Each structure stands twice: as C-alpha cells, then as structure tokens.
Amino acid sequence: MRRKLVSCIVAITMCAGLVLSGCGNTKSETKSDSKDTATKTEAKAEELHVAIAANPPSLDPPTVNSNIVGGIGAHVYESLFAMNENYEPTPVLAESYEVSDDGMVYTIKLRQGVKFHNGKEMKADDVVASMNRWLENSAKANTLIGGSVFEKADDYTVTLKVNQASSDIIMILAGPIQFAAIYPSEVVEAATAEGISEYIGTGPYKVAEWKQDQYVKLERYEDYQASENASSGLAGKKNAVTDVIYFDVVTDAATRIAGVQSGQYDVAEEIPLDNYAELADNSAVKLNVEPGGTINLFLNTTEGIMANEKVRQAALASLNCEEILLAIYGNEDLYQVNAGWCNPTDAQWGTDAGKEYYNQKDTEKAKKLLEEAGYNNEKIVLVTTPDYPEMYNATLVVQEQLKQAGFNAEVEQYDFSTFMEHRADPKQFSMFITSNSYNMLPIQLSVLDKGWAGLDRQEVTDGITAIRSAASEEEAAKAWEDLQTFLYEYGAATVLGHYTGVVATGANVEGMEYLRFQIYWNTSVSE
Amino acid sequence: MLSYIFKRILSLIPVMFVVSCVAFLIVYMIPGGPATALLGMEATTEQINALNAELGFDRPFLVQYADWIVNVLHGDWGDSYFLHQSVLAAIGEYFPPTLSLAVLAQVFSLVLSIPLGIIAAYKRGTAVDVAAVTASLVGTALPGFLLSMFLMLFFSVSHHWFPVAGYAGLEQGIGEHLKYLFVPALSLGIVQAAYITRMTRSSLLDVLYKSFIHTARAKGLKERKVILVYGLKNAAPVILTAVGQSFGSLITGTIVTETLFNIPGIGMLTISAINRRDVFVIQGVVLFVTLLYVLVNLAVDILYGIVDPRLQPGRK
Numbered sequence: 001m002r003r004k005l006v007s008c009i010v011a012i013t014m015c016a017g018l019v020l021s022g023c024g025n026t027k028s029e030t031k032s033d034s035k036d037t038a039t040k041t042e043a044k045a046e047e048l049h050v051a052i053a054a055n056p057p058s059l060d061p062p063t064v065n066s067n068i069v070g071g072i073g074a075h076v077y078e079s080l081f082a083m084n085e086n087y088e089p090t091p092v093l094a095e096s097y098e099v100s101d102d103g104m105v106y107t108i109k110l111r112q113g114v115k116f117h118n119g120k121e122m123k124a125d126d127v128v129a130s131m132n133r134w135l136e137n138s139a140k141a142n143t144l145i146g147g148s149v150f151e152k153a154d155d156y157t158v159t160l161k162v163n164q165a166s167s168d169i170i171m172i173l174a175g176p177i178q179f180a181a182i183y184p185s186e187v188v189e190a191a192t193a194e195g196i197s198e199y200i201g202t203g204p205y206k207v208a209e210w211k212q213d214q215y216v217k218l219e220r221y222e223d224y225q226a227s228e229n230a231s232s233g234l235a236g237k238k239n240a241v242t243d244v245i246y247f248d249v250v251t252d253a254a255t256r257i258a259g260v261q262s263g264q265y266d267v268a269e270e271i272p273l274d275n276y277a278e279l280a281d282n283s284a285v286k287l288n289v290e291p292g293g294t295i296n297l298f299l300n301t302t303e304g305i306m307a308n309e310k311v312r313q314a315a316l317a318s319l320n321c322e323e324i325l326l327a328i329y330g331n332e333d334l335y336q337v338n339a340g341w342c343n344p345t346d347a348q349w350g351t352d353a354g355k356e357y358y359n360q361k362d363t364e365k366a367k368k369l370l371e372e373a374g375y376n377n378e379k380i381v382l383v384t385t386p387d388y389p390e391m392y393n394a395t396l397v398v399q400e401q402l403k404q405a406g407f408n409a410e411v412e413q414y415d416f417s418t419f420m421e422h423r424a425d426p427k428q429f430s431m432f433i434t435s436n437s438y439n440m441l442p443i444q445l446s447v448l449d450k451g452w453a454g455l456d457r458q459e460v461t462d463g464i465t466a467i468r469s470a471a472s473e474e475e476a477a478k479a480w481e482d483l484q485t486f487l488y489e490y491g492a493a494t495v496l497g498h499y500t501g502v503v504a505t506g507a508n509v510e511g512m513e514y515l516r517f518q519i520y521w522n523t524s525v526s527e
Numbered sequence: 528m529l530s531y532i533f534k535r536i537l538s539l540i541p542v543m544f545v546v547s548c549v550a551f552l553i554v555y556m557i558p559g560g561p562a563t564a565l566l567g568m569e570a571t572t573e574q575i576n577a578l579n580a581e582l583g584f585d586r587p588f589l590v591q592y593a594d595w596i597v598n599v600l601h602g603d604w605g606d607s608y609f610l611h612q613s614v615l616a617a618i619g620e621y622f623p624p625t626l627s628l629a630v631l632a633q634v635f636s637l638v639l640s641i642p643l644g645i646i647a648a649y650k651r652g653t654a655v656d657v658a659a660v661t662a663s664l665v666g667t668a669l670p671g672f673l674l675s676m677f678l679m680l681f682f683s684v685s686h687h688w689f690p691v692a693g694y695a696g697l698e699q700g701i702g703e704h705l706k707y708l709f710v711p712a713l714s715l716g717i718v719q720a721a722y723i724t725r726m727t728r729s730s731l732l733d734v735l736y737k738s739f740i741h742t743a744r745a746k747g748l749k750e751r752k753v754i755l756v757y758g759l760k761n762a763a764p765v766i767l768t769a770v771g772q773s774f775g776s777l778i779t780g781t782i783v784t785e786t787l788f789n790i791p792g793i794g795m796l797t798i799s800a801i802n803r804r805d806v807f808v809i810q811g812v813v814l815f816v817t818l819l820y821v822l823v824n825l826a827v828d829i830l831y832g833i834v835d836p837r838l839q840p841g842r843k
Contacts, residue, residue: 055799197611212609214791248693249789251789252692252786258679258683258684258691258692259692262687264683264691415802416802417804424575451572
C-alpha cells in the first residue's frame with residue numbers, strides 16, 4: 001500500500017514538473033514579445049552584451065595567439081595595416097607606404113592627428129616601440145620576418161628594414177592573429193613578461209573595465225579618428241554604433257544559449273553545433289554560420305614507428321573523413337570535405353592539391369602498407385583533450401578507423417595544458433588532432449612550424465622560400481600547391497575537413513560582421 | 528571552553544602545513560604551466576620554456592616550496608599571473624559572491640527543510656511523511672547541474688523573472704544582488720534541504736519517543752511546545768551538525784553552480800586558476816578553502832556546547 005502511495009506521489013510530482021515547465025514555455029513567447037522588447041528598447045540600445053566562451057588570458061594581442069584576445073583587441077587597438085573584407089591589406093594607422101627598389105626597406109607614412117585613448121597623439125616613437133615588440137613577441141611575426149627592424153625617420157614616418165625581400169611583407173603586417181597593435185611607447189616600455197598592464201589603443205572603443213572572469217566593458221572613444229575609407233572588414237571607417245559593449249564571460253555553452261534566448265545576451269559566441277538544429281527553429285534567434293578553419297591530423301614524422309613513411313601513408317589511407325566530420329558536427333551544413341589547408345574560397349591559396357591522399361577510405365591499402373612497412377603491432381598513441389570536444393570526438397573516430405586497418409591505436413586524453421605539452425614533444429605522441437583557424441598566408445600554418453609537430457624537412461623550408469620569393473601571385477600559388485602536395489605525399493599531416501563556427505544573436509541585432517573575428521563596431525540592437 | 532578553542536586553533540597548524548605541502552606538490556606535479564595558458568595554443572616550446580624560466584618555474588621543487596612557504600608566513604601569498612593582483616586580494620574579491628550565495632542557499636535550505644523535517648517526523652507514517660521522504664530522496668539523488676538547468680529554464684528563459692547568469696555586488700543594491708543570486712541559491716538550497724530534512728526528521732524521531740517527551744505530554748503541555756521546545760532542542764546537535772556540514776560544503780563546493788550561473792566566486796576562481804595553471808592562486812585557494820572548512824567545523828563544535836551544555840568539551 002505504502003509502495004503504491006510513493007509511486008503515485010513520484011508520478012504526480014513529475015507530471016507537475018512537466019506541466020509547470022510546459023506552461024512556462026507557452027507563456028514566455030507572448031510575454032517576451034511584449035514586455036521585454038519595451039525594456040530592451042531603452043536599455044539595449046546603449047549596450048551590447050556579447051557572451052564569450054572564455055576569460056581572455058590577457059588584452060595584449062601581439063603576444064597571444066587567441067581568438068578571444070584578438071576579437072576584443074580589434075575593437076580597442078589598431079595596427080598600421082589591416083585586412084579589408086576582400087582579405088587585402090589596407091592602411092589603417094598608416095597613410096601610405098613605399099618600398100625601395102631592392103625590396104629591403106619599407107617607408108611608412110603615418111596618419112596625423114590620431115589620438116590614443118589617453119589623449120596623447122600617436123607618433124613614430126609609439127609605432128617603432130610597438131612594432132619592434134611585436135616582431136620580438138609574436139611567434140608568427142618572428143617566424144616570418146624575424147630580424148627585421150622598425151626605425152623612426154621623423155615624427156610621422158617610420159621605416160622597416162627587412163632581412164629578406166618578400167612580396168608578402170604588408171600582408172604579414174596586416175595579419176589579424178597576434179596582430180601588430182600600436183600602443184603608446186610608455187605602455188610598451190612598462191610591459192613585463194606577462195604582457196602590458198595598461199590597455200590603451202587608438203580604436204573606436206576603449207577599455208572601461210575588465211572584471212576578471214566576469215566581463216570586459218568597452219566604451220565608445222569619443223575622440224576616435226575614423227579612417228575616411230568605407231567600412232570594410234577590419235579596415236576603413238569604424239562607427240561605434242553602440243555606446244557600450246560588454247564581453248560577458250560565460251563559459252558554459254548551455255548558459256550562453258539560455259542567455260540569448262532570454263534576451264540577456266544579444267550575441268552568444270561559440271554555439272555548440274549540437275544545438276544548431278534546435279536554435280534554427282527558434283524565431284527569436286538568428287544564427288550566423290562563419291567559415292572557421294580546418295580540423296587536422298598531425299602525424300609524428302620524427303620518432304618511433306610513425307617515422308616510417310609507409311606507416312604514415314597507411315594511416316592516411318585508412319581515414320574516412322566524411323564519417324569523422326559527420327560524427328563531430330552532426331550536420332552536413334556545418335562542415336566541408338576538402339583537402340585544402342587554406343580557405344577553399346581563397347582565390348590565391350585555396351587548392352586541393354594532394355587530394356589523392358585525402359579521404360581515401362581504403363582499409364585494404366592501409367593493411368598492405370602496414371605489412372610492407374613491417375609494422376609489428378607497435379602502440380600508436382593518439383593524444384587529445386576533452387576540453388575541445390571536436391578534437392576529442394574526431395580522435396575517437398580516427399582511433400576506430402585506424403584499428404580497423406590493423407593499427408594498435410590508443411587514445412591518451414589530458415587537460416588542455418598537458419595536451420599542449422605532449423603535442424609539442426614528438427616523444428610523447430604518435431598522432432594528434434587540433435582545429436586551427438584559417439591563416440591569411442599558408443606560410444603561417446602551424447603544420448609548417450617544426451615546433452608544432454616536429455616536421456623538419458628541407459622541402460618545407462624550400463617551399464616557404466619559393467612562396468615568399470615568387471615573382472607573381474600565380475607563381476606563389478603554384479609553389480604553395482607543391483608544398484601542400486608534399487605534406488600529403490610525405491604523410492606529415494592531413495586536413496580532415498573544414499569547420500564552421502556558429503554565433504547566435506537576438507533577432508533584433510543588426511550590422512554584425514565577420515573577418516576572422518566577430519566585428520561589433522557597426523552592430524546595433526534595433527528598437 | 529576557551530582552552531578547547533585555543534587547542535583547536537593550535538591543531539590547525541600541522542593541518543595547514545600538510546595541506547600546504549600537498550597543494551604545492553600537486554601543482555608542481557601537474558604538467559603544463561601558466562606560460563602555456565599565457566602564450567596560447569600555437570606557442571612554440573622555446574617560448575613556453577623561456578617564459579617558465581622567467582617566472583622561476585624551472586627551479587628545484589624544494590627551492591620553490593621554501594620560497595613560497597616563507598612568503599606565505601610573511602603574509603605574501605604570491606601574485607596571480609592573470610588577474611594582475613595578489614592572491615590575497617583575488618581571494619578577497621572572489622569570496623564575497625561565494626559567501627552571499629552560500630548564505631542565501633542556506634536560508635532557502637533551512638526554510639524548506641526544518642518545517643518539512645518536523646512535519647514529517649510528527650506525521651510519521653502518513654502520506655505527508657512519505658511525500659517529504661520521497662522529495663528529500665529525489666533532491667539528494669538529482670544532479671545539482673540538472674536542477675540548476677531546470678530552474679534556469681523555468682525562472683529565466685521561460686518567465687524572464689530572473690537573469691540567466693551573472694552577478695551584481697552588494698554595492699549595486701540588495702535587490703539587484705539578490706536578483707542574480709536567487710536562482711543559483713535556490714538550486715543549491717534545494718539540494719541541501721533534501722539532506723537537512725532527512726537529518727531533522729530522523730533526529731526528531733529519536734527524541735520524540737524518549738520518556739521526557741511522554742512526561743511533558745502527560746503534564747498537559749501543548750503539542751506545539753512539546754515538539755518545538757523539548758523535541759527540537761534535544762534534536763538540535765544532530766541538526767546543527769547537518770547544517771554545519773551543509774554550510775561547509777556550500778562555501779567550498781559551489782564550483783558547478785558558479786560556473787553555470789557565471790558567478791565570480793571562489794569556485795569559479797579555482798576552476799579558472801587550474802585551467803590556466805595560475806599556480807599561486809591554486810595554492811592560495813586550497814589553503815584558504817581548507818582553513819575555511821576547518822573553521823566552520825570549529826564553529827559547529829563550539830555551537831554544540833552552547834546549544835547543549837552536556838556536549839561541552841571536557842565535561843563528563
């Protein structure tokens with residue numbers, strides 16, 4: 001009797017819960033439409049709340065390779081050049097530039113009257129201090145034009161002396177990742193190993209407050225000297241349409257989604273792809289799908305059994321990239337099967353050269369190659385981190401495909417920091433998967449950096465030189481095709497596919513753009 | 528009583544010393560360092576090693592430990608690499624939200640659990656008792672994050688009564704402060720209430736069948752007075768233990784709730800510090816949380832003696 005009563009009460013409680021939540025949903029649609037829009041009109045017109053997925057480790061873009069740092073930093077700091085919407089380097093704080101006949105000296109004229117957020121005018125001393133620090137601290141800059149030097153010519157002119165003539169120098173200066181932010185010289189001088197401590201730039205917004213783990217609050221900079229050119233990508237006119245932008249740190253994806261649905265956040269970045277279909281049906285939310293980059297498998301070319309090229313080729317032969325991508329993203333709209341390491345839509349660098357080694361789905365070929373290589377069931381270690389679900393899920397599928405081809409594949413999972421240590425040490429991995437954002441130039445790809453996965457081949461050095469010293473864009477593109485083909489032939493790494501990022505906004509958010517980062521200076525919340 | 532308190536405080540020294548060793552050792556042993564987090568995903572090994580050396584993490588373990596412990600004893604718990612402030616300042620900043628959340632959650636839990644426990648004990652075996660026991664079992668078994676999500680959907684997404692996440696300090700007004708804390712505190716409170724309800728019910732049941740209760744009833748005292756004064760007072764030590772444990776766990780274990788609701792408390796600080804290998808913060812938080820837990824327990828022990836003098840230390 002008592003048992004019956006307990007069951008009865010449990011059933012009633014559950015039903016009540018369901019009814020209660022069901023009622024909530026129905027009511028919310030009407031209520032949010034009427035009451036909330038009214039309050040939003042007053043409050044949200046002046047503030048834009050962007051839910052970001054992680055606390056920025058710093059607000060010093062030149063030293064940190066992080067989309068969150070770059071994304072916030074792009075609103076605060078500016079560089080001499082930046083990419084426009086066609087991915088062309090365009091002057092921002094520079095006014096014009098000239099190159100010497102031998103291509104070794106760049107003379108860059110600065111825009112006059114540009115003021116930092118502390119009221120001081122930007123002059124050559126600030127540019128020289130900032131750019132030389134950038135050359136020293138930005139891994140990408142250091143790799144590409146390390147040893148180059150900026151010098152002051154006069155208050156509004158600087159020179160850049162490069163070590164090697166190359167057609168991509170201005171492109172490198174305009175790169176959005178670890179971008180060359182210009183700070184006042186005194187901020188640069190006061191910087192420590194941990195970065196700058198005053199966040200002063202020339203951008204359309206200034207840092208009003210940074211509450212760690214809570215938010216970064218940006219306010220419109222009233223004395224901002226906008227460029228005369230039309231707004232385009234990260235260059236041109238930047239209208240700080242909304243007075244205040246809050247980058248709210250919301251690490252939990254479910255909370256970001258709930259926040260954009262409830263209207264607390266106007267924008268929610270990094271929406272898990274699992275939620276794509278559900279949110280696509282919600283008329284109160286708009287979804288922006290942006291091309292993100294590639295998800296890649298890196299193979300150990302220097303240590304253990306994987307140093308054998310046939311074993312690496314066996315691994316490539318065994319992969320079914322469609323299966324891997326579908327398992328990660330669950331929706332064909334959210335990925336692209338393509339062998340290229342660069343954005344396939346990039347007219348110069350988008351190529352599928354080497355595609356015969358990509359997505360082979362040939363288990364028999366893999367088994368044969370393993371036999372030829374004398375593979376004796378040695379352990380193949382795939383290191384990964386569950387902190388990045390797409391990397392982790394891809395690793396599990398790849399492990400299964402490798403096992404089917406006869407590999408003794410094991411997955412070792414670590415937290416992100418530990419994973420990074422294993423990734424950088426060829427003694428501690430056989431393979432690993434990471435997702436990497438698109439680079440403006442193929443020579444900036446991590447796969448070509450020997451510190452990334454240990455790939456150290458003359459062909460890579462020669463390929464980079466060929467790209468950089470090419471006489472024309474076509475010649476440079478051909479050199480990159482050859483280098484990409486080499487990566488596949490040598491079995492150094494493979495692209496698994498191209499991913500997209502999903503950003504959700506309220507239906508009343510307008511003007512948001514994207515170029516490597518979400519751009520909010522033209523973004524408003526309509527009334 | 529005073530000497531007991533003094534002895535208990537003295538006994539904290541070896542506890543804290545052991546905890547400091549363990550905390551330091553764990554942080555030393557886990558791979559990765561703040562340099563990895565500071566420099567980002569694509570930093571080279573050379574850059575990471577250089578920054579680690581600059582920060583002093585390439586020195587021998589004992590040298591690092593000795594430096595740290597001497598500094599801690601001098602009141603310098605080190606600086607955070609990410610927060611641009613000292614560890615003590617960071618704890619001072621992150622603790623108030625946790626304390627507010629814990630206090631409010633405890634209020635919710637007491638308001639729910641004590642009456643429910645009393646009624647369940649008084650109405651033992653009836654439908655009310657079964658309902659209370661079932662509810663407390665469900666509350667205990669329900670994963671906290673699931674309950675949090677349910678409450679968030681109901682109160683914030685569906686009805687817009689409270690914000691989904693975030694925090695407003697007391698300086699922004701008590702109303703604003705409570706607005707942000709209500710839902711997370713309620714979810715924590717419900718889970719704690721489940722535990723305290725069971726403890727209240729069982730301890731009260733023990734007491735209600737004692738002879739002095741029968742005597743009180745025989746003397747014609749009103750039932751309300753018998754239960755609330757005689758019953759509850761004698762059941763208080765057990766309930767107090769439960770509340771003490773509950774408060775201890777609330778103040779030191781709100782990591783999931785703080786992360787979910789984006790409340791910048793000690794839980795969030797701990798998780799962030801671990802993720803970014805902010806070593807001095809991790810060590811500082813471990814020391815602080817241990818100290819807090821031990822002090823809450825000490826406070827409960829002292830309260831025992833006040834509530835029931837028979838339980839005073841040293842008393843036979």
